[in-house]
Amino acid sequence: MVSLSIALTKGRLEQQTTAMLAKAGYGVEKLQNKGRALVFPDTRKDIRYFLVKANDCITYVEHGVADIGIVGKDTLMEGGSDYYEMLDLGIGRCRFICASLPDHNPLTKSGHIKIGSKYPEVTRQYFLNKGKDVEIIKIDGSVELAPILGLCDGIVDIMETGTTLRENGLVVYDTVCPISARAIVNKAAFKLKRPEVMAFLKDLETVKEAENVK
Ligand SMILES: Nc1ncnc2c1ncn2[C@@H]1O[C@H](COP(=O)(O)OP(=O)(O)OP(=O)(O)O)[C@@H](O)[C@H]1O
Numbered sequence: 388m389v390s391l392s393i394a395l396t397k398g399r400l401e402q403q404t405t406a407m408l409a410k411a412g413y414g415v416e417k418l419q420n421k422g423r424a425l426v427f428p429d430t431r432k433d434i435r436y437f438l439v440k441a442n443d444c445i446t447y448v449e450h451g452v453a454d455i456g457i458v459g460k461d462t463l464m465e466g467g468s469d470y471y472e473m474l475d476l477g478i479g480r481c482r483f484i485c486a487s488l489p490d491h492n493p494l495t496k497s498g499h500i501k502i503g504s505k506y507p508e509v510t511r512q513y514f515l516n517k518g519k520d521v522e523i524i525k526i527d528g529s530v531e532l533a534p535i536l537g538l539c540d541g542i543v544d545i546m547e548t549g550t551t552l553r554e555n556g557l558v559v560y561d562t563v564c565p566i567s568a569r570a571i572v573n574k575a576a577f578k579l580k581r582p583e584v585m586a587f588l589k590d591l592e593t594v595k596e597a598e599n600v601k
């Protein structure tokens with residue numbers, strides 16, 4: 388049996404995660420040159436990686452199929468809690484923002500407001516803390532469209548470069564919180580495979596610190 392199983396989030400985090408693993412000395416060539424395969428043995432260490440959607444990364448870790456998962460803080464904030472969040476990797480940096488059309492600040496609008504988001508729990512918590520009477524409309528993508536078409540008074544979404552908001556004429560009214568990728572660990576694996584888990588996290592932390600020094 389392999390010593391560690393690691394679930395990696397596919398998509399935007401994939402390339403930065405594999406680059407970090409390569410810098411840490413892991414054998415991720417198969418991940419870097421993949422076709423449609425989903426499971427990848429490390430070519431140097433007793434590790435296997437698999438690529439999953441962000442929400443599924445948490446599920447695999449919670450069920451112990453993955454000992455470790457690499458996933459965005461946005462996904463962790465939205466659901467699941469049966470794992471240990473061990474390390475901020477400092478990659479996949481972006482932020483949650485509240486945005487809308489110019490002169491349509493949902494934060495200063497009185498009474499009932501409608502907010503569109505892919506992240507209903509993050510949105511609920513954010514507006515609850517602000518004491519607003521909010522109705523959340525769950526949207527699965529192209530969230531910026533919703534206030535433009537009048538579906539809602541504003542959105543809570545991820546912003547990285549700001550290009551999507553700008554090109555759609557929306558403005559940021561507030562930053563909810565910063566986001567970056569985290570390493571999460573299965574609770575049983577943390578006890579039963581502690582030396583392997585800690586060695587892996589230490590290797591990634593060393594790369595993160597070296598990058599910060601640059
Ligand atoms: N500009 C960005 N937009 C969205 N996510 C980003 C961005 N920059 C970094 N991320 C991080 O990358 C993770 C994966 O995002 P990605 O868009 O690839 O997958 P997704 O949210 O499942 O979307 P899709 O359903 O389009 O595949 C996010 O959860 C977030 O932590």
Ligand SMILES: O=P(O)(O)OC[C@H]1O[C@H](OP(=O)(O)OP(=O)(O)O)[C@H](O)[C@@H]1O
Pocket residue numbers: 527528529530531544545546547548549550551552
């Ligand atoms: O600030 P920017 O650099 O423009 O990035 C932010 C955009 O990227 C994400 O969408 P994504 O591309 O994942 O597509 P989606 O709308 O289908 O979620 C996010 O929801 C924003 O729309």
